[in-house]
Amino acid sequence: MTKTIEQILQQDQFTKDDIVRLLQSKDEDEKALFVKSSEVKLMHVGKNVHFRGLVEFSNICKKDCLYCGIRASNSAVNRYDIADEEILKAAKFAHENKYGSLVLQSGERSDQKFIDRIENLLKEIKKISNNELGITISIGEQTKETYQKWFDAGAHRYLLRIESSNKELYNKIHPNNEEHSHETRLECLKSLQEIGYQTGTGVMIGIPFQTYDDLANDLIFMQNFDIDMVGMGPFIEHDQTPMYQYKDQLMSLKDRFRLTLKMIAVLRIMMKDINIASATALQAIDPLGREKALRIGANIIMPNITPTSERANYLLYQNKPCIDEGADDCTNCMEARINMADGVIGYGEWGDSKHYKNRQ
Numbered sequence: 001m002t003k004t005i006e007q008i009l010q011q012d013q014f015t016k017d018d019i020v021r022l023l024q025s026k027d028e029d030e031k032a033l034f035v036k037s038s039e040v041k042l043m044h045v046g047k048n049v050h051f052r053g054l055v056e057f058s059n060i061c062k063k064d065c066l067y068c069g070i071r072a073s074n075s076a077v078n079r080y081d082i083a084d085e086e087i088l089k090a091a092k093f094a095h096e097n098k099y100g101s102l103v104l105q106s107g108e109r110s111d112q113k114f115i116d117r118i119e120n121l122l123k124e125i126k127k128i129s130n131n132e133l134g135i136t137i138s139i140g141e142q143t144k145e146t147y148q149k150w151f152d153a154g155a156h157r158y159l160l161r162i163e164s165s166n167k168e169l170y171n172k173i174h175p176n177n178e179e180h181s182h183e184t185r186l187e188c189l190k191s192l193q194e195i196g197y198q199t200g201t202g203v204m205i206g207i208p209f210q211t212y213d214d215l216a217n218d219l220i221f222m223q224n225f226d227i228d229m230v231g232m233g234p235f236i237e238h239d240q241t242p243m244y245q246y247k248d249q250l251m252s253l254k255d256r257f258r259l260t261l262k263m264i265a266v267l268r269i270m271m272k273d274i275n276i277a278s279a280t281a282l283q284a285i286d287p288l289g290r291e292k293a294l295r296i297g298a299n300i301i302m303p304n305i306t307p308t309s310e311r312a313n314y315l316l317y318q319n320k321p322c323i324d325e326g327a328d329d330c331t332n333c334m335e336a337r338i339n340m341a342d343g344v345i346g347y348g349e350w351g352d353s354k355h356y357k358n359r360q
C-alpha cells in the first residue's frame with residue numbers, strides 16, 4: 001500500500017522513493033512538509049539566523065562551466081579583481097557590524113601568486129578582526145596543499161558545490177575536458193573534510209536533464225558524505241551561456257523556486273543540525289524568497305558586501321538581486337527581512353555548523 005505523506009514524515013529515515021514523493025508534494029502535502037521542517041529547524045538549530053558577509057572579490061575564472069555567466073569564454077563580461085585594501089575594508093565592515101563571519105568568493109584560479117595572495121589576505125583578516133571574524137572561502141577546486149595552506153592561514157569553512165551528484169549529469173553541464181571532472185570535485189570535497197574544514201556543498205535545482213531521482217540522490221549524497229553546510233539554489237539561465245539553448249525545456253521559475261524550498265525542507269529533516277544557506281538566487285525569483293527559505297529550514301543568510309561598483313559584473317545569472325545596494329542598505333534590509341521571517345540575528349557569533357561540532 002502506498003504511504004501517505006503524513007506517514008512518510010513520521011519516519012526517522014527516508015528512502016529514495018520517500019524523498020521523491022516529498023519533492024513532488026503539492027498543496028496540503030507540501031504544507032505538511034513545511035510544517036515538519038520548520039519544527040525540526042526550531043528544535044535543532046533554533047531561531048538564530050547567522051550572517052555571512054559575502055565578498056565576490058573577482059569574476060576572473062579559468063573554468064568554463066556551461067551554466068555560469070562569468071565562465072572564461074564569456075567575452076562580454078567586464079573582468080575585475082578587487083584590490084586587497086577594498087577586501088579588507090569589507091572585512092572591517094563585517095566585523096564592525098557584528099556579522100560574525102565573512103565569505104570570500106570568486107572565479108577559480110590556481111596560479112601561485114593568487115594562492116599566496118589569498119593566504120596573506122586570510123592572515124590579515126584574522127589580524128584586523130582580532131580573530132573574531134569567522135572565514136568561509138569558496139574559490140573552487142584546488143590542490144590539497146593549497147586548501148591546507150589556506151586553512152592554516154585562518155579559513156575554517158569551505159563551500160564547493162557538487163552541482164550534481166550524478167556524474168553523467170555533471171558531465172552534461174560542464175565541458176568535456178580534464179579541467180572539469182566529477183572525480184576531482186569529489187576528491188576536493190574529501191580533502192577539505194580531511195583537513196578539518198567545515199565542509200559545504202550544494203546543487204543547482206532545475207538544471208536541464210535533471211530528474212526527481214537525481215535530486216533525491218543529491219540529498220542522499222549530502223547525508224552519506226556527512227556534509228556540514230549546504231547552499232543550494234534554483235538554476236537561473238543566462239543568455240550568454242551554452243545552457244541557454246535549453247531554456248524552453250526548463251520548468252518554470254516558479255516551479256524551480258518551489259522545488260528549491262522542498263529540497264531545503266527535506267534536507268533539514270534528514271540532516272537536522274547542519275547549516276543551510278538561503279541562496280540569493282531564491283530572491284531573484286521571489287522578492288521574499290530568502291525569508292521563505294528561512295521559515296522552512298535555512299538558518300544562514302549571506303548579505304552581499306561586495307563594493308557596489310563591481311556587483312553588476314558578478315552576474316552568474318540574469319536578474320541577480322541587490323546589485324545596486326550599498327553594504328549598509330543591505331544590512332538594514334536584511335534585518336527587517338529576518339524579523340519578518342520570525343528569525344533572530346545571531347550578531348557577533350560565528351554560527352558554526354552544529355553538525356561539525358557534533359561529529360568532532
Ligand code: SAM
Nearest residue numbers: 067068106107108138140161234235236316317
Ligand atoms: N567559482 C567557484 C565555484 O564554482 O565553486 C565559486 C563561485 S561560483 C559562481 C558559485 C556557484 O554559483 C556555483 O557553485 C554554481 O552552483 C552557482 N551558479 C553558477 N551559475 C549559476 C546559474 N546560472 N544559476 C544558478 N546558480 C549558478
Ligand code: SF4
Nearest residue numbers: 061063065068071107
Ligand atoms: Fe567559474 Fe565557478 Fe562560474 Fe564555474 S561556476 S565558471 S568555476 S565562477
